[in-house]
Amino acid sequence: MRFERKRVTGQPGTFFLRAARLVFSEATLDSVLSPAVADFRTEWHEAEGRRLLRFAVRCRWYWSLAILTIVAPRIGAATGDRPLLAAVPNRTGGWFLLLLAMSFYAATWRLFGGFAFASAAIGSMLALALRRWHTRHPPLAAGQGVPLTERTPEINLSSIHVGGDIAGLMFAVGSAAIVIVGLPGLSWFFAAGAVTSVAVAWGRFACLGRGGPIVQNSISPR
């Protein structure tokens, strides 16, 4: 049986791919997720003119992509790739750290209310952004030479070293956003602090000279 490629005019699965880019590495996207979406679009196009069939194709593929999202992290581990979620079910206690965090949020839910939810949401987005940065810039990735699955998960913020680079900026902005959600009355303090720190940074940059070495991305557990 031979399938002819047709002109694909619609773009179902675009949002899925955009979201997947935040979570999975290029290798997983390239070998697993993008081909699946390409098949989705092929089948969707083949159903052109038949609305009911197109609806069925969408339903079937959304279900298939959900399954693929669940199994993709395991594929990454098998193929030596390092997607974001591979960091969780590792042998150094990732599951227990996840359980501990969820227990903490469950226990403090009534005390902190919406702040617990907001901090979890912002923290998750920050983690995704940092992971994406590390994935896209492997030469600058922290913990070079140490496989992701062998790194010890850290919960103590003081043991995280933050470098003066894009990842460090993301970490600082994300942390400040979480505190502002909890203490909105102090937002003026953070705004003033941001302005002052930018001024100080500019002053240091101007005084110490340009053209110096770029500080490596160095957010890493000690």
Next chain:
Amino acid sequence: MPDHDHALPKKERLILDLLVSADHPLFGLELVRVSNGSLKRGTVYATLARMQAKGLVTSQQEELPDGAIGLPRRMFRPTPLGKRVLRAWVVLARELALGVR
């Protein structure tokens, strides 16, 4: 390499069989369709990625024809190792069947 990498699960065997039988590279949806329901859309690329890591299949993105838009599909074909593994498996299965009789 872990021992389980040498195993050839049923679905991998089926995919190898389909790829060897075909006279051209196949993409995931084609494999799902010709398998008569034995392969699923949500897992076929997972299995193919695992097989590629084992060296049983190889893949390359298809070249889009002029004017076509969208994502290129990934076409799979068996490697010489994959063909040898499948042949060995068939021989083994035949020998086992004869032994049972």
